[in-house]
Amino acid sequence: MNHFHCLLKPNIPLLLLSFIHINILYNLTCAFPSSPPYNFCSNAGNYTENSPFQKNLNDLLQTLPPKASSSEFYIAANGNDHDKVYALYMCLNYVSNETCRYCITAASQVDIRKLCPNSKEAVVYEEYCQLRYSNDNFFGKLNFSDNLPLGNVQNISDPEKFSSLVSKTLRNLTNSAAYNVSSNMYATKEASYKDKTIYALVQCTRDLSRDDCSECLKRATQDVLLKYNSSVGARLFSRSCFLRYELYPFYKNGYDPTPSPPENDNKKDKGRKIWIITALMIGSACLAIALVGSCAYYHAVNKRKKRSKGVFSHHEFQRNYPKAQEFPYFDLTSMCLATNYFSDSNKLGQGGFGPVYKGILKDGREVAVKRLSIGSEQGSEEFTTEVLLIMKLQHVNLVRLLGFCVDGEEKLLVYEYMPNSSLDVILFDPKTRAKLNWSRRLKIIDGIARGILYLHEDSRLRIIHRDLKASNILLDNDMNPKISDFGMARIFAESEGEANTATIVGTYGYMAPEYAMEGLYSIKSDVFSFGVLLIEILTGRRNAGFHQTKRAPSLLAYAWQLWREDKVVELIDPLVADSYNFDEFLRYLHIGFLCVQEDAYDRPTMSSVVVMLKGESTALCQPKPPTFSTGRFTHLHESSVDYSCSVNGATVSDVMPR
Known part of the structure; x- marks a missing residue:
């Protein structure tokens, strides 16, 4: 959040002032010991300047912000052999696509480079997202080493009862996130405590199995309550999952983020803080109008640029190419599940246009999924040609295209699977x-x-x-x-x-x-x-x-x-x-x-x-x-x-x- 002002293209002093106000407000109202970003830099080794690994890392990090405009979770790899880089990001599900993109931009273009320079493995945790990269393939592997629990400095008056209720709530959320098929490994829940309400959230990275998600959240609950069982709020950052609970609705729009003051605050300090917060909120609200207008303008410009590059949603693609409505469409979620989130174990090969993965559809059919890389030689025109052309062709000696997927910058072609390869x-x-x-x-x-x-x-x-x-x-x-x-x-x-x-x-x-x-x-x-x-x-x-x-x-x-x-x-x-x-x-x-x-x-x-x-x-x-x-x-x-x-x-x- 501290770096959001670096990410907007309109260089307007008013916007910078707005973010200063918002940051001050955030630091006053969020009683955590420090503000994001938090980071972990591995001591496994460093890469050298201008090395192939650094080039692969830079190229890969550049591709992530555009993805965040349409997807809150993404995994990718770049390079070959010892210089290959693996990366993953996860935005919290409740934030908007724009917030996700801003957050991943801050993480990938500023923070992870500044906080972990030359590190071959790094993790950075922002307010609304986390980003991780490594020279080792960590996709689908549970990792709760170096879990980072953080607690609110304000304490609850009845910690034993409060901690028990939080523990029960997080256990229920763990089961819901891990084993509810429609949950996308994310869940929120509210629980009544005296005259207050506990708001809790859990989320796993979607490359995990459901059992691993459950295991990660159980360990996260244990770690956070062991250290902060009397705090009115806490969160835990892990490589594979995230949890948070508060006495205010942090994951809902329009909430008042002002926490209750410590029980021993005197009335004078309380009145002064409320006056400061009120003034800042009024100022921030006025400046936010300018911010929203600038963001809307930037979003419209960015949308035009995307269209010029062939970046469409499914509906936009069908509007531009009406004939595509005749052909089977696969949604991105089903393709992720079919290919185990495009894991290396499913990868069949790598070509000039991007990798190809083996997939298994829900009905048991084996397919080959061609995933066009960002910046691929095959652009929007060639992709459209392949979709509209091959669907019309029927011959025993031509491969059958079963369908396609267009979701933001993701372009996928789904073919019949050929067991004897090429x-x-x-x-x-x-x-x-x-x-x-x-x-x-x-x-x-x-x-x-x-x-x-x-x-x-x-x-x-x-x-x-x-x-x-x-x-x-x-x-x-x-x-x-x-x-x-x-x-x-x-x-x-x-x-x-x-x-x-x-x-x-x-x-x-x-x-x-x-x-x-x-x-x-x-x-x-x-x-x-x-x-x-x-x-x-x-x-x-x-x-x-x-x-x-x-x-x-x-x-x-x-x-x-x-x-x-x-x-x-x-x-x-x-x-x-x-x-x-x-x-x-x-x-x-x-x-x-x-x-x-x-x-x-x-x-x-x-x-x-x-x-x-x-x-x-x-x-x-x-x-x-x-x-x-x-x-x-x-x-x-x-x-x-x-x-x-x-x-x-x-x-x-x-x-x-x-």
């Missing part, structure tokens, strides 16, 4: 590639070709995918291929042959040369990508990152060289050497070379490709050389993406443990 995970791992015997590889090639043909010619829309690659081919239980990730797809008119863009998207190594060099794309761009995929599947090797540097800079160049020298047998994957058919291998490789010819005009359409793949008697024309500039593309791509993994429905680059 093609690149299996194809490029020597330990798993043996699963892809010869017949399965041909089946996968044929399925991909049919899926692309559907996009180009058979669906109601003419669609260019623009990012076909092994990591965007998912495999179901029977190893049937399904094309995924339509965020970069474009719809073509019937008469439209090609289009031009100044923004090159997709993956180097799979891009057609005319697209990579000039921004020109057409259905023939997808044909080129399919040709690369086909040759990768036949050989079990990547085109990008090919390491036969003595012979050729890329798989395409290497394969073409062996083709010209009549040595294609060297391309055969040893893992299928006992089961493959050489004539089939030669034919499929020939079709692959036809697809990757440098001139887009020379490449066949996908309808021709499907016919060629089916017909052994179909004569194939002699292919012209493919472009050999993929070596340059490989370098560019490898600098930004690690090919070790991909998962359902997203461009993914990093395998995570399950």
Whole structure:
């Protein structure tokens, strides 16, 4: 609360004066020994200035205030390996979204940096929120070490009876918060004490299990009453939970926060304090009008900025895109529960657009949840494209989008779950590639070709995918291929042959040369990508990152060289050497070379490709050389993406443990 004046953009002296008045009033009326923020800084270690850990921490902390505008609880992580940072914030449920955002802004941008400089683990407790980060993954782990109890300096006249009633009230609240499904691990309760009322509140961080929430609050009750059993009010800050009780309704709007004076106060001091408080309240009320007006103005400006960046509520999204009302909508709470609050144990992979998590819906269905990162390459336009486009597409070789979620800056896509992950995970791992015997590889090639043909010619829309690659081919239980990730797809008119863009998207190594060099794309761009995929599947090797540097800079160049020298047998994957058919291998490789010819005009359409793949008697024309500039593309791509993994429905680059 002390730092709220730093958070408002209008630099108006009147507002600063208002906050000074409010702070003085707060310090007079709240009889706690000191004001927030309180903090705990671990001695586990410090990070160095300008280190990767500091950069990851700074980037992560920057993302938290916008989240607080729409969510009172949030967990997130940033970075990899030893430099990874985990963070969590929790606002008290009774505060408004704006107050939550102000509080998290103060905590993340001012207090935690000032109070715990260079610490690899820190917690800061504000008046209405708490923020925690660490270099260790603490999500879902109960922690009540270093619990911080604080008591009101005023004492009650009958501490034994009062303490017993508080204990009973907190026990009831603990059960309600922990085991009431609709409670969101938060509960309040009032209890009558003589001519007064006890107001109590408990809340747990929502990454905890319900049993852990109960355990945390029981320990918090024990700790606070052990030390402050005679105080008229107390609170306890814990890493995993929070509790507070007072003789005034601190969690209700419009309450009078003035506590009863100590029993031994004389009338003169009492009158003086009341006069000061009354004067300050009148002054603060007048200045609050200016504050509210400024906040309203700032909120309106901020709302316009959010819309310009594609930050919508669900209803705003549907107003802007009416067709989205036809599709299933998943609320954010159900997605959090399905993915165990986006825990690392549910994480399938990490890509350029954000992480993908495995989830289990209430009806038992397994799903893959693609969570777009703030600042992701896939913005509002691409997200909308993927929602509105893929919902209209129905084909056995296209992944099914089950629904979506838009909540503030949270954008989620919910896909059918593919148990065998993506093609690149299996194809490029020597330990798993043996699963892809010869017949399965041909089946996968044929399925991909049919899926692309559907996009180009058979669906109601003419669609260019623009990012076909092994990591965007998912495999179901029977190893049937399904094309995924339509965020970069474009719809073509019937008469439209090609289009031009100044923004090159997709993956180097799979891009057609005319697209990579000039921004020109057409259905023939997808044909080129399919040709690369086909040759990768036949050989079990990547085109990008090919390491036969003595012979050729890329798989395409290497394969073409062996083709010209009549040595294609060297391309055969040893893992299928006992089961493959050489004539089939030669034919499929020939079709692959036809697809990757440098001139887009020379490449066949996908309808021709499907016919060629089916017909052994179909004569194939002699292919012209493919472009050999993929070596340059490989370098560019490898600098930004690690090919070790991909998962359902997203461009993914990093395998995570399950």
